[in-house]
Amino acid sequence: MPELPEVETTRRGIAPWLEGRRLLGARVRQPRLRWPVPADLDARVRGRRVRQVRRRAKYLLLDLGNDDWLLLHLGMSGSLRVLPKDSPPGPHDHLDLLLEERRLLRLRDPRRFGAVLWWHGLPQAHPRLRRLGPEPLSATFSGAHLYGLSRARRTPVKAFIMDQRVVVGIGNIYANEALFAAGIHPGRAAGHIALPRYRRLVAAIRETLEAAIAQGGTTLRDFEQADGRPGYFAQTLRVYGRAGRPCPRCGTPIRRRELGGRSAWWCPRCQR
């Protein structure tokens, strides 16, 4: 999926078209996503003004006022684009939100792991958001936080930092890249990493995510920014998807192995 940098890039791209504007309606072509899209979405959103487009973890939150929220998740293959009102939909264009100024916000999601959820109340009280860990770019995320949560955990550190209850926003690309930047082997038991190394890891996570946001995220195949451009961080990837190719730091061939059901890539010399 879109990980934090791709979701944040999307938020920044769509916000100017939504904030302070009204929604004129919704067209749902395929309601069967991760969870069913509300059947009455069109009636619910029509005429509602979007106060703000926020992001929590990998969720986009449209603040419609009166404690009503529309939550969007892009799953593995989702993207959102702002298009002219009469653009013909493709086979995986499941939802349009009709905007002012003859525009629409279109959700495309070939694998349909994404979600469109309605919520009334505080967003942090939503069942899907309630148990989320800290934002990695916030001050509450620290080496001490990772260290404290990881004691006695035997799970590989890569799976540990991809657990959204530990810290949000990190998926398979940025977990691999941040661990390379920190010099930590992805298979190392989370509970066997000392505090100074977790401090390094936190710095590496922040630097990696911020650099990726600056490049508009990573496009492997599906991801598009709101204006249709790809993200350009793919050319900056140092280990992800690079099995057998030389480590950019020492030249040793990058290795790949399945870890916790996901592919891990690392340099056997630089990462311990």
Next chain:
DNA sequence: ACTGGATCCTGACTGC
């Protein structure tokens, strides 16, 4: 509580 595995879905790619 923690861990690993299966699961949802479609498309791209590889090898025969």
Next chain:
DNA sequence: TGCAGTCAGGATCCAG
């Protein structure tokens, strides 16, 4: 050209 197998940016649920 076709077909089978593998893999893919996520997150939940279940069994042990």
